[in-house]
Amino acid sequence: EAEAVNNAAALWMRPRKEITEEQYKEFYHHVAHSFDEPWLTMHNKAEGRLEYTNLMFIPSSKPFDLFDPARKHGVKLYVKRVFITDDCSDLMPAWLRFVRGIVDSEDLPLNVSREMLQRNPVVSKIRTALVKRVLGELEKKSSKFPDDFAKFWESFGAVLKEGIYEDVTYRERLVKLLHCRSTATEELTTLSGYVERMKDGQEAIYYISGENLGSLQNSPQIEALVASGIEVLLFDDAVDEFWTSVVTEFEDKKLLSVTRGDIDLSNFVSERPEGKDIPDPELDAQIASLTGAFKLALGDNVKDVRVSERLTGSPVCLVADEGGMDIHLERLLKQQNQLQEMSKRILEINPKNDLIKSLAGIAKEKPSDPTLVGAAELLLDQARIIEGEVITDPISFAKRMTDMMSKALQKL
Incomplete structure (x- = not known):
């Protein structure tokens, strides 16, 4: 059954400048079911032909299920502040499964089913934007903070390498991050x-x-x-x-x-x-x-x-x-x-x-x-x-x- 989230609880709907680092951390602990510090926080709102908000985190330590054979990602899908599913495989590639957080779409219908989410053009466009966002942030970290990025790589490098093998679209960018x-x-x-x-x-x-x-x-x-x-x-x-x-x-x-x-x-x-x-x-x-x-x-x-x-x-x-x-x-x-x-x-x-x-x-x-x-x-x-x-x-x-x-x- 769909679960509505009120605007007070929907932290991602608030402007970034109004959210403290402690509030981000508390939300990360809630959504990731983890107690470590977020290594990277990504809070963005897309407007125009495609409208959605994402609040995503990269952990500072390996999640316990990182190498689970199911290779499920950790991004939950919301539609207009209503939780839809945490099992939308098309929302994020398996090689970014260490990412935790939420995506809230304004374009999908509230009564969307799991079957409708498969090969859905809106989901596909959101996925592309999210992957580019994550890779862009990683590229910045690698360039400006190499020591910090090296710590990230020790934890999640093996997972990113899966993308080099599986995803020809992003292979060139991933190889440069290697x-x-x-x-x-x-x-x-x-x-x-x-x-x-x-x-x-x-x-x-x-x-x-x-x-x-x-x-x-x-x-x-x-x-x-x-x-x-x-x-x-x-x-x-x-x-x-x-x-x-x-x-x-x-x-x-x-x-x-x-x-x-x-x-x-x-x-x-x-x-x-x-x-x-x-x-x-x-x-x-x-x-x-x-x-x-x-x-x-x-x-x-x-x-x-x-x-x-x-x-x-x-x-x-x-x-x-x-x-x-x-x-x-x-x-x-x-x-x-x-x-x-x-x-x-x-x-x-x-x-x-x-x-x-x-x-x-x-x-x-x-x-x-x-x-x-x-x-x-x-x-x-x-x-x-x-x-x-x-x-x-x-x-x-x-x-x-x-x-x-x-x-x-x-x-x-």
Whole structure:
């Protein structure tokens, strides 16, 4: 049944200059069923061909239902001070569901039904105006108060990223608002900030995605990039895997995942601490023998074994093929039963690593040495663990680890 609100209670009908900050806060607590402070208050009245008043708030902390699967927004619809519904999905997109407040329309009929609200042209126009209003306020905050905006992003950035993936209309504006972690700074950075810091000759924006920020910062896949002074963006929200599939460029710079395909850093090798590599034909021959031995030992467990350009310290890492699905995205889809089986990965080996060099010497002298088989399987499992995967045969892994340690101790 429709509930009428008298003008005294309808705070949004009063001019902004007559409303105190405390009154706004009290109304926010009432409409949002929350006890935090509003981070942003938006009180506007539209007049002309479309007449409505909105009083909306962005919370300062995450609402408890922010990641509820229903993804319902928190804006209530009124018509001429009469409450109509708090479940008008067309009034606000799901990627702005953290917004709390009310919209009071003068153009909709009082007897409007939920069915009439669906694809309603008045509701559609109000929605467009509300989204533009919210984005405009966020853009102002990002530009004028970056530290304050960074706090907002920590709470609601993952939700806004959903809009990058879902809403092509506002994708460009949302990408410009995007803030993320980086190897170059402890503060959040924008894509524009990244581009400004790009090295001469750098043609792409590099990123790595995963579930844990600490693991990403220490990932083997970014070693050579960091050593070359190239910044890598760190994406640790699940939604990052999806929006990066539709945003492939920014300011004419390609977005490239460091866990997929080849990475050419030949222009930046001289900037690494170790400098340029001195040609070593003998080592190259040994590495070639080791690569062949590892391919034979691992068989169908990997798609290929090759020398890495992205490793400087770690012995091995796993990467996806150039045209393949990103490793983290594939794992997410598998966890959600949207993928039957994982694709085979490429095992990259680091020719500068002491362990790899030792194994390469064995491979050159005795390609059939059983030590190479155990080492290949152990290193593959190690690479899988680093990627956050579960080892399929932990008993065999433990046995190989024990055997390898025993052989090492016998040589002391």
